[in-house]
Amino acid sequence: MVELNERAQFLLKALTERYIREGQPVGSRTLARDAGLTLSPATIRNVMADLEDLGLVSSPHTSSGRIPTVLGYRVFVDTLLSVRPLDDAVVEKLKENLDIRHDSKNLVESVSSLLSDVTRLAGIVTLPKRENAALQRVEFLPLSGKKVLAILVINDKEVRNSILHTEREYSPAELQQYSNFLNEHFAGKTLNAVRSMLLRELRETREHLNRMMATALDMADQVLGEAEQGSGDYVLAGQTNLMEFQELCNVTTLKQLFEAFNEKSHILHLLDQCVENQGVQIFIGEESGYQMLDECSLVTAPYSVNGKVVGVLGVIGPTRMAYERVIPIVDVTARLFSAALNPRD
Amino acid sequence: MVELNERAQFLLKALTERYIREGQPVGSRTLARDAGLTLSPATIRNVMADLEDLGLVSSPHTSSGRIPTVLGYRVFVDTLLSVRPLDDAVVEKLKENLDIRHDSKNLVESVSSLLSDVTRLAGIVTLPKRENAALQRVEFLPLSGKKVLAILVINDKEVRNSILHTEREYSPAELQQYSNFLNEHFAGKTLNAVRSMLLRELRETREHLNRMMATALDMADQVLGEAEQGSGDYVLAGQTNLMEFQELCNVTTLKQLFEAFNEKSHILHLLDQCVENQGVQIFIGEESGYQMLDECSLVTAPYSVNGKVVGVLGVIGPTRMAYERVIPIVDVTARLFSAALNPRD
């Protein structure tokens, strides 16, 4: 990347900010007034021509103002952006709404709509991965017929139950024995660890195992299987906010976008890429590699439990979004959400 | 309503069918060819003028063909419609996808997307009301600290748990006592009955009650409270299908619509009105009374458990929808869904 002199940087910044605010291509005259510099439009035009050569701005047609290109946004975001600190009011609102009392599914939903509310864009939050969650407790309850209710206490915020269809009836006492067995052996281990231990047990010692243990293992494995299905999903909120933006307002674009949201796999793949990065990550327009997001940007931050990243949250909006506002919001929300998820007391 | 002679009826039917198929105003010439009658366009025009006077059709402008009015659709649906029996293939698909093994929340979701798939419209299914569900069983498990996990077994498909924040720790044995007490007294009663019994007990005998019972009642009441919050909600699917239709394809209409879906309260109110009616119910355009649905129709049918209506399902689409196909689909789906929800075996 060629170095930009200070003035060029300043003008690119001013132009981008103006365009983000107004949504209209910015002409030299306007920019001259807007930037506060005492420069004539003609000078600005020269600079603009340079920026255009560098691929940082472009004009929709011969005689219209300039708009930032994806590259222009990139430079803007990476080197020119002055992130302003968050309003206390906003921080308060975020904190208020991150009530710890909810279970984590509800929490995810409320964070998602919180993000969309505060940014007026679409909020997105992945469900926390549970692989690394410790298994606190297992219980079995008999239901009518051959059904058994299995309860998996993962932590103080998350409980999961599923109904098992078994081959015969079990007495309460029997079930109690099974769950005792499982609790003794596996409580406190992560789901993954439990699973692999189960598999080994099954393979190595099946024949010596008494039937009780074998059944308990079967059951527990079934439940674990279900527990993991939920992961790899996300909760989206405020899609309708996207309809406010001119640039997304043609029906075909919207349709593609909404269908991508429904499809989920693409978006998930994209979000996966944000897990590795520690802080806020931004995809601008085509950078995402997905055509339906060409006109959108994605601002994300991972969140974690016990120091392990377990999910990603963020917002989706038009490339022309108020990054300097959105970025700190996403950042702080991720932190607060992490804090809310982390077991304390 | 003035009686229509047979020919007028036939032509209204032909016109409506044609318009539903093509989406374009239908002119006299076209209709003459389409209807298969040996009538000249001029004759058709006379009939059309009559239908227009009756408010059954209208023309968007002086010299364009006619389209059905809401009233026209009404007559069409109520008296002219020839509902064709469902394709076996479709019925099969419906049956296949209504697997009993899911819990009811999942089932609701899959039915909703099933409806939207088959009709290519938006599917909507309310969550089943639980008021009349019998309480099968209550269990309490101690969690860490002062938290207690309460499990409410409602039926073989539905289990609900919530974490209670109590004032002190409880031993497992203690909790066992509580749940035994509750199970003895309330098992098999409906949630509503349980709740009112609880209230009476609390009022009349609080002072004589030993602390154990009081606590148990408190807990159960908390859980019941949560259990009922979920009701009055619905699951929507295939909203994007609505973007296929020309008449809904301007962004403002779409936005209103989608916001109404998010808001839920209006739609729920509308769906409530369908509970009373036994069979399929149809709101056409403005009939719904909600402006954002002016260009939409809603086709619904209630579903029931143990002979009691507990919810409503249906589809939302443009007024110009293929009623003769949609109606039986909604009807059959409601029946199959009821069947799937009803406890058997």
Next chain:
DNA sequence: TTTAGCACTCCCGCCGCCAGAGTGCTAATT
């Protein structure tokens, strides 16, 4: 009662026009 004929209406796409905004280039100015 039905139909042919006809004048009329309205929509829609097309074209040309014009004002407005903004550009690039050149030559003058600092």
Next chain:
DNA sequence: AATTAGCACTCTGGCGGCGGGAGTGCTAAA
């Protein structure tokens, strides 16, 4: 050498007029 004024040029977008097409209502004939 950098900046600026001036100017010719270009593109958009809105407006009005025009003509074809589709369809109507009415009247008079069958």
